[in-house]
Amino acid sequence: xxxxxxxxxxxxxxxxxxxxxxxxxxxxxxxxxxxxxxxxxxxxxxxxxxxxxxxxxxxxxxxxxxxxxxxxxxxxxxxxxxxxxxxxxxxxxxxxxxxxxxxxxxxxxxxxxxxxxx
Numbered sequence: 001x002x003x004x005x006x007x008x009x010x011x012x013x014x015x016x017x018x019x020x021x022x023x024x025x026x027x028x029x030x031x032x033x034x035x036x037x038x039x040x041x042x043x044x045x046x047x048x049x050x051x052x053x054x055x056x057x058x059x060x061x062x063x064x065x066x067x068x069x070x071x072x073x074x075x076x077x078x079x080x081x082x083x084x085x086x087x088x089x090x091x092x093x094x095x096x097x098x099x100x101x102x103x104x105x106x107x108x109x110x111x112x113x114x115x116x117x118x
Contacts, residue, residue, distance in 0.1 A: 002026035002107050004096050009112030012086055016116070020081040022096030022109055032107075033099045034072055034079040038092035038114075048094075049081060053101060086116045 008020040022034065036048040049070035050059045058070050069082040079096055093111040100106070 002105075004098060004107055004109035006094060006096055006109045006112040009094060009114045011115045011117065013118050014087055014116055016086050017082070017084045018086065018114060020083070020094055020096075020112060020114075022079040022081075024077045024079070024098060024107075027098065027105060027107065029077040029098070030074040031100060032105065033101060034070070035097045035099065036068075036070060036079075036081045036094060037097060038090075038094045039111075040092040045095075046092075051079065083114075086114075088116050090114060090116050 003025045005023045006020060008018060010018065012018050031053060033050060033052055035050040037045050038048055039045045047061060048064050049068055051070045051072050056072065060068060067083065067085050072079045091114060093113050095111045096109045098107045
C-alpha cells in the first residue's frame, strides 16, 4: 500500500523554523521526484520545492527561495522540507508529493498543518 506521511508541523512564532518530514512506503522512493506544496483556505495550491532523483537537483519558486530547503534520504525513504524565517503568511497545510519520472505514479500525503503566529 502506497503511503506518504507528513510530520513536523505545528505552531511556531514568526522568524522561527520547522523541519517537515515525508515518510514514504509502498513504492520505490528513490525512483520518484519529491515535491512539497501547501494550501491555504481560499487560495490555490502552491508549489514550494522539488528535488530530482539522481542528481538531487532542487528547484523553488521565488516566494520561498532562500528560506526553504528540500532534501531527501533515499536510505530512509524520507523527504524533508526545512523552513526558516517563517512568516504568518506561511500558515497553511503542507503536503508532499511523489511523482515518477515517467508519469506512471503520482502520490500525495495527507498534509500537516503549519501555523505561524505570535
